[in-house]
Amino acid sequence: MQPLIIAPEGRAIAALPTLGVGDALAVQRVDRLPDPESLEPERPTVVLLDEALAVRSGGTGMLALASSVAFIGLGEAGETGPSELMQTVALTSWLPASASPSQGMTALHGAMRHASTLIDAYRAARLEQSSAFDLRELSRVGAALSTERNL
Numbered sequence: 001m002q003p004l005i006i007a008p009e010g011r012a013i014a015a016l017p018t019l020g021v022g023d024a025l026a027v028q029r030v031d032r033l034p035d036p037e038s039l040e041p042e043r044p045t046v047v048l049l050d051e052a053l054a055v056r057s058g059g060t061g062m063l064a065l066a067s068s069v070a071f072i073g074l075g076e077a078g079e080t081g082p083s084e085l086m087q088t089v090a091l092t093s094w095l096p097a098s099a100s101p102s103q104g105m106t107a108l109h110g111a112m113r114h115a116s117t118l119i120d121a122y123r124a125a126r127l128e129q130s131s132a133f134d135l136r137e138l139s140r141v142g143a144a145l146s147t148e149r150n151l
Contacts, residue, residue, distance in 0.1 A: 001040070001042065001043050001044075002023070002024070002025065002026045002043075003024075003025050003026070003043065003044040003045070003046070003112060003115070004025070004026045004027075004028060004039075004040075004043055004044070004045045004046070005019065005025050005026065005027045005028070005045075005046050005047075005048065005108075006028050006030055006033070006034070006045065006046070006047045006048065006069070007019065007027060007028070007029055007030070007047075007048040008029070008030070008031075008048065008049075008050050008052065008053040008074070009029040009030055009031045010029070010031075011050060011052075011074070013048060013074065013095075013104070014097065014098075014099070014101075014104075015095045015099035015100060015101055015103055015104025015107070016048075016101070016104040016105070016108065017101055018101075030053070031053070031056060032053070032056050032057050033047065033049075033053065033057035033062065033065060034065075035064075036064045036065050036067075036068055039065075039068060039069070041068060041119070041122050042119055042122065042123070043119075044112055044115035044116050044119060045068065045069040045070070045115055046069065046070045046071075046072060046108065046111040046112060046115055047065065047069050047070070047071050047072070048072050048074055049062075049071050049072065049073055049074060049086070049089060049091075050073075050074040050075075050076070051076065051083055051085055051086060054085055054086065054089065055085070062089050066089075066090045067118065068118055068122070069115065069118070070092045070111035070112070070114040070115040070118065071089050071090060071091045071092060071111070072091065072092060072093050072094070072095060072107050072108065072111050073086045073089065073091040073093070073094035073095065074094075074095055074097075075094060075095060075096040075097050075099075076097055077097045077098075078097075079096060079097065080096065081094070082094045092107070092110055092111045092114045093106075093107040093110055093111065094107075095107055
């Protein structure tokens with residue numbers, strides 16, 4: 001499955017000049033973050049988040065997405081670190097506006113690894129739920145068979 005990169009609409013990202021070139025990654029430009037339910041839970045997803053996109057999306061949207069996507073913070077010109085708002089987001093990394101393409105690719109690779117780990121956690125939780133259901137079902141069948149009498 002092709003990984004998804006969600007990026008702010010209309011923003012050039014100097015650290016990732018080849019973003020969207022080729023077919024290795026699907027890139028979706030947005031003016032607001034999507035609802036978590038609209039994302040495929042087993043698709044690695046990275047959000048490139050600048051402060052404007054964070055403000056337009058509201059805090060609850062970012063919190064809801066944190067369990068299923070990896071965030072890379074994008075700095076504005078002149079910033080030396082994440083703003084107060086960006087510090088509230090579970091960022092895997094932060095890229096200043098002056099970041100080099102090699103820094104951008106390093107951040108993207110790290111975020112992809114994080115997104116893959118989130119998928120593994122999702123699968124493990126699903127397997128745990130399935131196993132719990134199976135155990136309850138086996139207990140129910142066992143209890144029913146224990147009351148069965150074949151004389």
